[in-house]
Amino acid sequence: MHDKKIVVLGVGNILEKDDGIGVYATSYLDANFTCKPEVQFINGGVEGINLLNTFLDNDQIIILDTIMLDDEPGSIYNIPSHELSGLGVNSGGAHEVGVLQVLEIIELLGHEMPESNIIGIVPEQVTFEMGLSECLHVRFENYINTVIHYLEACGIETIANEESNSLKRIIQHFQHPELLRL
Numbered sequence: 001m002h003d004k005k006i007v008v009l010g011v012g013n014i015l016e017k018d019d020g021i022g023v024y025a026t027s028y029l030d031a032n033f034t035c036k037p038e039v040q041f042i043n044g045g046v047e048g049i050n051l052l053n054t055f056l057d058n059d060q061i062i063i064l065d066t067i068m069l070d071d072e073p074g075s076i077y078n079i080p081s082h083e084l085s086g087l088g089v090n091s092g093g094a095h096e097v098g099v100l101q102v103l104e105i106i107e108l109l110g111h112e113m114p115e116s117n118i119i120g121i122v123p124e125q126v127t128f129e130m131g132l133s134e135c136l137h138v139r140f141e142n143y144i145n146t147v148i149h150y151l152e153a154c155g156i157e158t159i160a161n162e163e164s165n166s167l168k169r170i171i172q173h174f175q176h177p178e179l180l181r182l
Contacts, residue, residue: 004059006037006156008147009051011044011065011099014174018073018123018136022064024170025143031165033148036157044099052102060115060154063099064147067120074122074139076146081116119147131171140167 010026012019023043030041040058044051055061067077081103099118106113121143124133132140148158 005040005057006060006062006154007040007042007054007058008062008064008151009042009044009054009099011046011051011063013046014130015128017125017127017129017131018133019066019126020130020174021066021121021123021132021136021140021143023174024132024167025064025140025147027170027173028140028144028165028167029147031170032161034159034161035151036159039151039156048098049102049105051099052105055102055106055114055116056111058114061117062147062150063116063118063120065099065118065120066123066126067118069120069122071122073124073133073135074142076139076143077118077120077122078146078150079118079120081118082113117150119143119150130175132167137167 008026008029010022010024012022014020014023023045026041026043042054044054061081063081067079069075069077081100103113103116121136121139124135136143151158
């Protein structure tokens with residue numbers, strides 16, 4: 001049985017098309033699955049340094065985000081965070097101080113590093129627009145399945161909820177939160 005505090009953390013900017021996939025994926029998982037033992041789903045968006053306590057207060061962080069690698073859009077990677085230095089993951093821009101910089105700050109402060117990895121997907125379009133490119137729409141189910149398989153490899157049972165919310169509904173929720181409740 002687990003006594004670890006585990007978080008799935010979605011980061012990215014939903015105003016920059018594919019860059020928001022981590023946020024959408026975390027919301028989708030939270031709306032459609034129950035985990036045993038419990039996993040906390042957090043949408044970190046572009047919070048950057050404000051996520052410091054999330055990292056300090058938990059034992060394992062699974063980061064969902066885009067990853068800028070020279071590969072075809074929609075390619076999915078699962079990489080331990082200590083191997084990510086310099087790979088262009090959440091390294092700034094709208095994220096300001098990114099998740100990797102938060103991990104570096106924890107190390108510099110001498111705190112114990114949480115077990116962490118990124119399940120990243122190569123974006124097709126990072127433009128000022130909400131939603132996802134057609135490529136990432138097509139690869140979304142594969143991305144979700146990759147996260148579920150990783151959770152299960154960590155000993156976490158994922159159970160699909162009876163009622164499900166589609167990716168379209170999740171994106172609509174972010175576009176018009178006042179109209180839709182998940």
